[in-house]
Amino acid sequence: MHILIIGAAGMVGRKLTQKLVAEGGLAERAIDALTLVDVVEPDAPAGFTGKVTRLTADLSDAGTAEKLIATRPDVIYHLAAIVSGEAELDFEKGYRINLDGTRALFEAIRLAQAVDGYRPRVVFASSIAVVGAPLPFPIPDDFHTTPLTSYGTQKAMSELLLADYSRRGFFDGIGIRLPTVCIRPGKPNKAASGFFSNILREPLIGQEAVLPVPESIRHWHASPRSAVGFMLHAATIDVDLVGPRRNLSMPGLSATVGEQIEALRRIAGDKAVNLIRREPDPMIIRMCEGWAPGFEATRARELGFTAESSFDEIIRVHVEDELGGQL
Amino acid sequence: MHILIIGAAGMVGRKLTQKLVAEGGLAERAIDALTLVDVVEPDAPAGFTGKVTRLTADLSDAGTAEKLIATRPDVIYHLAAIVSGEAELDFEKGYRINLDGTRALFEAIRLAQAVDGYRPRVVFASSIAVVGAPLPFPIPDDFHTTPLTSYGTQKAMSELLLADYSRRGFFDGIGIRLPTVCIRPGKPNKAASGFFSNILREPLIGQEAVLPVPESIRHWHASPRSAVGFMLHAATIDVDLVGPRRNLSMPGLSATVGEQIEALRRIAGDKAVNLIRREPDPMIIRMCEGWAPGFEATRARELGFTAESSFDEIIRVHVEDELGGQL
Structure with a gap:
């Protein structure tokens, strides 16, 4: 199978790539091709014997999504985003990258399906920023999304798109509301x-x-290892069990x-x-x-996500x- | 004051126009100009002595939103949409009219603010279609939006935009989740x-x-008279009392x-x-x-909306x- 990771150079993208290479497959299907995309060139994964394509590209640029979809990856991880602080400082860039980029990807898939029936699995990295104060504790699965940042707004809008495109059968999408990843490796950053x-x-x-x-x-919180575990599980879970509510608050x-x-x-x-x-x-x-x-995350736990x-x-x-x- | 009604030829748009003309003002400010826009030419309002501009235009066409905003209306009613059935049948048209049209309007306002500080009141007609089964009864104000139609998705996405643009201070928006309007006047239709x-x-x-x-x-349910009442109240309500959660499930x-x-x-x-x-x-x-x-509609009732x-x-x-x- 062919896996596309958009946002492969980020922390979760790198760890996900390593894990996929280490596993060698997903749900008993061997991985024979990896396409790694980011705005900076992703590292070549060590120890992978299949075909690797590394691309430097911005999903929100015209034509990028079509190009990525042209090779018809079986599983698409969409992890690319500009972070909360930047989306708040640069309103236009936030909407362009986090909303329009996502929509361009979804549209490219929809148009590909019209050509040849293409219907990939799409795993989208959403965020707990889709909710906004005042918040109960724990936050139930059916709590409304009233984000207090433009980033959270863009993620919540993308979640809605993902659910609608999935409901219409254009792809099989799962939105993953990631907890704050802790302990984040590397140096202290300004977040x-x-x-x-x-x-x-x-x-x-x-x-x-x-x-x-x-x-x-x-x-x-959830560890980077759990975050990667969510990504793997989301790629193989039975979407019929998930039903139309495709965006899941992950356990943590x-x-x-x-x-x-x-x-x-x-x-x-x-x-x-x-x-x-x-x-x-x-x-x-x-x-x-x-x-x-904190979240109840009842549905995600019942669906087998663990932290x-x-x-x-x-x-x-x-x-x-x-x-x-x-x- | 100058009031712009986009979607003025629809049932609620016509009744709202009549009511505004009958009242002569909003919150003790006289209405001296009405701009009525729809994809078919809106009727001229009887008995209005101020300036009336009637336009046939599609908000999703390039340049339309900028043209409407050029005269800097004080209050903007955005009621234009294609209905649920059509949005479900024509995926692209639904997103173009119901999402991109709304976004074009919001963007035109944001860009106008950058020029001269323009900050109108925007009243947006949303819908109870933003929620989707399974549903509790009554549905609480903080219930999540998991629409089961593309129309509901487009309305829910527009709600998120409205809240974010309002939070950023680009305009003062209020989203009105209208109940099913009953008794709808006119002939039986195919809805x-x-x-x-x-x-x-x-x-x-x-x-x-x-x-x-x-x-x-x-x-x-709510009557057409109540729907118009929501629209009037939304144009004059103190947005500071509403806070950042700008989309309100109306009473009914x-x-x-x-x-x-x-x-x-x-x-x-x-x-x-x-x-x-x-x-x-x-x-x-x-x-x-x-x-x-049915909805609890607690917040809307506390804010003075009645049905x-x-x-x-x-x-x-x-x-x-x-x-x-x-x-």
Whole structure:
């Protein structure tokens, strides 16, 4: 089978590529071709013996989607997006990339179907940003999408498109509302939500991290490994079991910052915890208060999606996958 | 003030125009100009002494939105849409008119603001079709939008845009989720939901009507007079009270077909009721079962939107407004 990953150079895209190569197949079908696309050239996957095509392209450019669909991939992962902060700063770019790019992809598939009956599986990375405060805890599966960012709006609109194109039979789509991915590997970045990862990742390697919010802040997390697991499961799940409601709030772990820190203490001791420096940032605190504290995710769990059940586990996944299993 | 009505030739558009002319103003500001737009030429409003501009235009055509915004109307009613059945039959046309047309309007306003700070009130006619079965009864305000038609998808996407453009301050938008308008004046039409009106309107003038569903079917109704009332209130309501959740499920009356018929009996007697011919239609029955049985509409009621509280009242409104007050 042929798998197309749009947004392959991002963190989830890279880990998904590695996992697909390691598995060698999806649902007992061998993967013989991978097409990796991003606005920067994706890395060549190590150890893959099938055909690899790496493309630098912007889905929102005219003709890009048609070109990607021309080879009729069996499974399409659409992970490409500009992030929340950028979509808020650049209104036009956000709508162009996050909405028009997605629609161009869906349209290219629809028009391909008219030619030869093409009907791929489409897995779309949505976000918990589709909901907006005030929020209950836990947030039920049937809670409305009233985003408070342009990014969340673009994701919620794309979800609606995905469900309608799926209902009309143009493709078999699954929208995955990803929790905040924690512990995000790499260096601290400027994302307002970066501290959720920073306060664990940096102390685990003996470095200081800044905590800008009170320990009482509650948020919704899943490991990169779980995020990749969602992607694999979404590509093989029986869409008839899902029905017309194709956008699923993924399972995750609801935890306060204090609970994150206590898990760090259990795994890496006081020495690690003492590396967290408290520097309250009123702007980040205000933003945090609008973020999702956690979801019921009942449907996704019933459909077989799984995530971590403790922050200790999330930290151990990071130690295994990023630190070679050793502290 | 200058009021623009896009979709002015439709049933709600015509009644809204008449009401605005009769009132002469909105929130104590006199109306001195009306621009009436539709794909067929709107009628000239009788008795209006201000400036009237009537245009035949399609909002989804390039340049139309910019042209409409060039005169900087203070209040914009966006009622234009192709209906559910047509949007389902013609996928491309539905998205072009109902989504792209709406977006073109919103974009034209945003770009006008960049020129001179323009910030109108925008009242958008959405629909209860943004929700889809299975549905609770009553449907709470925070229930998710999982439409089962392309029309409902286009309306739900437009709602998201309206909320985001309002949040960013490009205009002050209010989305109005209209109940099924009953009793719809005029002749029986081919809409699948037409029978809700037909079984009252025709017997009231001594003519037969066909009932294709069982009396147990429950649905959500408001009179044309209430629909116009929602439009007036939405144009003058304090948007700060509404907050960022700009799309409101309007109040209405939840009634079964049996309750509709009993109201008809109380007002027009057995003779009228006996004109209803039962001809079960399995396709319409199946469609009906997916339709909204009724909403809580708590927020809209708290914000001052009102509708009828009995079907007797809905019938009396029809008798007053369409039959000169006499049976």
